[in-house]
Amino acid sequence: MTTGRPPRSPSPSSSPDPFQVKRSSVARLPPSTIATSYPSSGHEASVYAGNRSITPTSTPSLSVSSSTSSDDTVLDESDDHDLHTALTSEQISSTxxxxxxxxxxxxxxxxxxxxxxxxxxxxxxxxxxxxxxxxxxxxxxxxxxxxxxxxxxxxxxxxxxxxxxxxxxxxxxxxxxxxxxxxxxxxxxxxxxxxxxxxxxxxxxxxxxxxxxxxxxxxxxxxxxxxxxxxxxxxxxxGFAQSHGGCADAVEESIKRYGVSTCGTRLEGGTCDLHRIAEALVARFVGTEDALISSMGFATNSTVIPALVSKGCLIISDEHNHASIRTGARQSGAHVRMFKHNDMRSLEVLLREVISQGQPKTHRSWRKILVIVEGLYSMEGTMVNLPKIIELKRKYKFYLFVDEAHSIGALGPHGRGVTDYFNISPSSIDVLMGTFTKSFGAAGGYIAGAKPLIDSLRMRGYCGPYAEGGAPCVLTQIIASMASIMGVSSDLVLPTSTSTPISESSVNEVLMPSVADERPLPSKVPASALPAWLSLPPLLSDGxxxxxxxxxxxxxxxxxxxxxxxxxxxxxxxxxxxxxxxxxxxxxxxxxxxxxxxxxxxxxxxxxxxxxxxxxxxxxxxxxxxxxxxxxxxxxxxxxxxxxxxxxxxxxxxxxxxxxxxxxxxxxxxxxxxx
Incomplete structure (x- = not known):
C-alpha cells in the first residue's frame, strides 16, 4: 500500500518539490573563507583555573569549565562580586x-x-x-x-x-x-x-x-x-551555559574579531564565514549531507514546514507536538490530522485510513504525507518510538520529520540524538530538525537532510531569504561546543580506505558525505574545518x-x-x-x-x-x-x-x-x- 501516485512534475513557473528533487552527487561548494590570524589576547582556560591542583590523580580531570574544588558545599555565595573589578582566583573558583x-x-x-x-x-x-x-x-x-x-x-x-x-x-x-x-x-x-x-x-x-x-x-x-x-x-x-572555560573564551575572541551584531565578515550572498562553517559542522555532527541554520528555534519549524508541504498534502502530527510545529502546519495550508501521543497503533490506524480515503471530498491521492514527531517531548519527557516509526515508514512510504530540539546532544552514547540512541542511520529520516538552546548553550535552530532538500529550503523557506543571520558570537558558541563533543583531529582524512589527506579548499565537501552509503558517523572533526583562530583547551579539543x-x-x-x-x-x-x-x-x-x-x-x-x-x-x-x-x-x-x-x-x-x-x-x- 502506498500513498498514491507521485506528485506531478512542476511547471516551469512553479517551485520544485523539495522532497522530489533528483538526488545527485554533492556539488563542490566554494571553500570557506577562514578568518586571518589575529594576535592572541592570551585568554586561555588555564588562566581561570590559576594554580589550583585539585583533580584527583585517579580521575581524568575536566577542563576549567568543569574543574572545581572538592568542597562538598552545594551552594557558595562568594561569587557575589562587582563584575567591573578583577576577579581573584578564589572568586573564579567559586564561580x-x-x-x-x-x-x-x-x-x-x-x-x-x-x-x-x-x-x-x-x-x-x-x-x-x-x-x-x-x-x-x-x-x-x-x-x-x-x-x-x-x-x-x-x-x-x-x-x-x-x-x-x-x-x-x-x-x-x-x-x-x-x-x-x-x-x-x-x-x-x-x-x-x-x-x-x-x-x-x-x-x-x-x-x-x-x-x-x-x-x-x-x-x-x-x-x-x-x-x-x-x-x-x-x-x-x-552544561555549556558557562561564563568561563574554553567555549566562553572562543566567544570572547569572536566578539573582538566580528563584533556583536550579525554584520560580521561576509562572503558572496551575504553569508558570514562562521555561518557556513557552522552549517557544515552541523551536517557532519548529525550525519547528513547538508544543514540550514536559522537564528530562532521556533521560526525554524514555523517557516520550514510551509516550504515542505502545501495544499493537497497531509501532515500527521503527534498530539503533543510543540506549538512551533502546530504553527507551521497551520500556515502550510496542508490538511492536518493528529494521532495519540507516541501511540504507534493509533498512527498505523490513521495511516491506513488517510491512504485509503485520500483527500476529503475528492478522494484523490495525497500529494505528500508528512509525519512529524519529536525526539524527546518537553512536557512529558517521553521519547519517540523511532524503530517502529521507521518500520511504518518503509511500509506506508510517507516522509518523516523529527524535531530533536530536546534530544540532540542529550541522548545517545555520542550525544547525537535519537538516531544515536537507537543506532539508526540518519538517512532513514527525511528531515532532522534541532535547536542550539538546550544542549549547546547557544541560540537558533537547524534543519538537516539531503543536499537537494536543503538547497530547496534555502530558497523556499522563509527563514532563509527573509530572516537575519545568526550573530557571530552565537555561531562561535555553536562551533566550539559541537566541536568539543565530536573532538578535533589534527589531520583531515577521507572516510575511505585510502586515507588521503585533503586540502582546506574541499573541507565543505568532505563535511557533508553522502548518507546513501550509510557510513558510520565520523568520530572527530578535522581542525582545518574550524576557524583558524579557534583554540580549544586540550580536554575540550580531544572530546x-x-x-x-x-x-x-x-x-x-x-x-x-x-x-x-x-x-x-x-x-x-x-x-x-x-x-x-x-x-x-x-x-x-x-x-x-x-x-x-x-x-x-x-x-x-x-x-x-x-x-x-x-x-x-x-x-x-x-x-x-x-x-x-x-x-x-x-x-x-x-x-x-x-x-x-x-x-x-x-x-x-x-x-x-x-x-x-x-x-x-x-x-x-x-x-x-x-x-
Whole structure:
C-alpha cells in the first residue's frame, strides 16, 4: 500500500518539490573563507583555573569549565562580586563551581543507549486515586465560582479596579472578562513562580532576585537582594551555559574579531564565514549531507514546514507536538490530522485510513504525507518510538520529520540524538530538525537532510531569504561546543580506505558525505574545518570532557527518575530523559511546591511548575530539567526535598515498591543500573 501516485512534475513557473528533487552527487561548494590570524589576547582556560591542583590523580580531570574544588558545599555565595573589578582566583573558583559541579567518582556515569535485545517500552501513565482527581476538579470549580462572583461584585462596587473589563467613555473594554478569567484569577496569583528574574548564568546554580507582592502579584516589589539556588529549571543539558572555560573564551575572541551584531565578515550572498562553517559542522555532527541554520528555534519549524508541504498534502502530527510545529502546519495550508501521543497503533490506524480515503471530498491521492514527531517531548519527557516509526515508514512510504530540539546532544552514547540512541542511520529520516538552546548553550535552530532538500529550503523557506543571520558570537558558541563533543583531529582524512589527506579548499565537501552509503558517523572533526583562530583547551579539543558530560547527564537523569519512583511519586517520561515531570495535579499545591522549594534551607532549589494550557487541566506538574553540571550530591538534595514535601503535601500516589530516602541515596548506582 502506498500513498498514491507521485506528485506531478512542476511547471516551469512553479517551485520544485523539495522532497522530489533528483538526488545527485554533492556539488563542490566554494571553500570557506577562514578568518586571518589575529594576535592572541592570551585568554586561555588555564588562566581561570590559576594554580589550583585539585583533580584527583585517579580521575581524568575536566577542563576549567568543569574543574572545581572538592568542597562538598552545594551552594557558595562568594561569587557575589562587582563584575567591573578583577576577579581573584578564589572568586573564579567559586564561580566555576557554581556553574559546573565537580564529580570525580566514575561510578556516577552511565551510557545513554537502547538495548537492541529489548523491545522499546511503551509509555506507562499512572493514574492517581479518585479523591485526588475529585479534589482537583473541586479546586478549579471553586476558583471559577468565586472568581466570577468577585467579578460581578467588583464591577458594581469597585469600578476603578475593573475599568479594563467594562466599557468606558464610549470605548469597548480592553479585555473580555471571560477570555481573561484564567489569566486574572489563576495564573496571576502564582506569577511569582514564573518568569523569575535572574542575575547570573543559568548553570548548576542560579542567582535569583528576591521579590514579593502586596497586591496578589499585580505588581512585584524587589528587595534588592538575591538568593543562590540549585538550578533544576533550565535547559542546560550538557552544561555549556558557562561564563568561563574554553567555549566562553572562543566567544570572547569572536566578539573582538566580528563584533556583536550579525554584520560580521561576509562572503558572496551575504553569508558570514562562521555561518557556513557552522552549517557544515552541523551536517557532519548529525550525519547528513547538508544543514540550514536559522537564528530562532521556533521560526525554524514555523517557516520550514510551509516550504515542505502545501495544499493537497497531509501532515500527521503527534498530539503533543510543540506549538512551533502546530504553527507551521497551520500556515502550510496542508490538511492536518493528529494521532495519540507516541501511540504507534493509533498512527498505523490513521495511516491506513488517510491512504485509503485520500483527500476529503475528492478522494484523490495525497500529494505528500508528512509525519512529524519529536525526539524527546518537553512536557512529558517521553521519547519517540523511532524503530517502529521507521518500520511504518518503509511500509506506508510517507516522509518523516523529527524535531530533536530536546534530544540532540542529550541522548545517545555520542550525544547525537535519537538516531544515536537507537543506532539508526540518519538517512532513514527525511528531515532532522534541532535547536542550539538546550544542549549547546547557544541560540537558533537547524534543519538537516539531503543536499537537494536543503538547497530547496534555502530558497523556499522563509527563514532563509527573509530572516537575519545568526550573530557571530552565537555561531562561535555553536562551533566550539559541537566541536568539543565530536573532538578535533589534527589531520583531515577521507572516510575511505585510502586515507588521503585533503586540502582546506574541499573541507565543505568532505563535511557533508553522502548518507546513501550509510557510513558510520565520523568520530572527530578535522581542525582545518574550524576557524583558524579557534583554540580549544586540550580536554575540550580531544572530546574527553564532552564524553564525561554526556555520561554524567545520563546518570543524573536515570538517578532522579528512579529515585522519585522509589519515593512513591507519579512521574512521566523515559528513564534517560533529562526532563523529569513530577505530577502534582492540584492547582493549589503547584505554587506551594515551588515556593517551598525556593525557601529550603540550607539549599534553596529553583524549579519550574507547568499547568494548563501547556498541560491538560488536571495534570499540573513540576518539571525538573537536569544537566551534566549537576553532581550526585545535587540530585540527593532534590530527592530529599521532594521526599519531605511529598509527605507534607500528599503527593506520593505512585505504585510499586518504595524505598526510604537514605537507602535511595546509598544504593544510587545499583538503582540506576537496575532500570
Amino acid at each position: 566555576i563551581r557554581n556553574e559546573f559541579g565537580y564529580c570525580a567518582n566514575q561510578n556516577y556515569r552511565c551510557v545513554s543507549q537502547h538495548n537492541p535485545e529489548k523491545p522499546v517500552a511503551e509509555d506507562e501513565i499512572e493514574e492517581p486515586p479518585y479523591y485526588i482527581l475529585f479534589t482537583t476538579y473541586l479546586s478549579y470549580l471553586l476558583v471559577i465560582v468565586f472568581g466570577h462572583l468577585r467579578d460581578l461584585i467588583g464591577k458594581r462596587f469597585a469600578k476603578s479596579s475593573f475599568t479594563h473589563l467594562m466599557p468606558y467613555d464610549g470605548y469597548a473594554p480592553l479585555n473580555s472578562d471571560f477570555d481573561s478569567f484564567y489569566t486574572r484569577r489563576l495564573k496571576q496569583r502564582i506569577d511569582d513562580c514564573f518568569s523569575q528574574p535572574i542575575a547570573s548564568v543559568a548553570g548548576r546554580t542560579i542567582l535569583v532576585y528576591d521579590r514579593y507582592s502586596e497586591d496578589f502579584n499585580r505588581t512585584q516589589i524587589y528587595t534588592g537582594t538575591t538568593t543562590r539556588a540549585l538550578n533544576v529549571a533550565s535547559y542546560n543539558y550538557l 574527553s570532557e564532552a564524553y564525561e558530560r554526556i555520561r554524567r547527564l545520563a546518570f543524573n537523569s536515570r538517578y532522579l527518575h528512579a529515585g522519585l519512583k522509589k519515593l512513591g511519586f507519579i512521574i512521566y517520561g523515559h528513564p534517560f530523559s533529562p526532563i523529569v515531570p513530577l505530577l502534582i495535579f492540584n492547582p493549589g499545591k503547584m505554587p506551594m511546591f515551588a515556593r517551598m522549594m525556593r525557601k529550603l534551607k540550607p539549599t534553596p532549589v529553583a524549579v519550574v511548575v507547568v499547568a494548563y494550557p501547556a498541560t491538560p487541566l488536571v495534570t499540573s506538574r513540576v518539571r525538573f530539567c537536569l544537566s551534566a553540571s549537576h553532581t550526585k550530591e545535587d540530585i540527593d538534595v532534590v530527592l530529599r526535598a521532594c521526599d519531605e514535601l511529598g509527605d507534607l503535601m500528599d503527593l506520593k500516589h505512585g505504585r510499586g515498591e518504595r524505598w526510604p530516602i537514605e537507602e535511595i541515596v546509598t544504593r544510587s548506582v545499583e538503582l540506576v543500573h537496575s532500570i
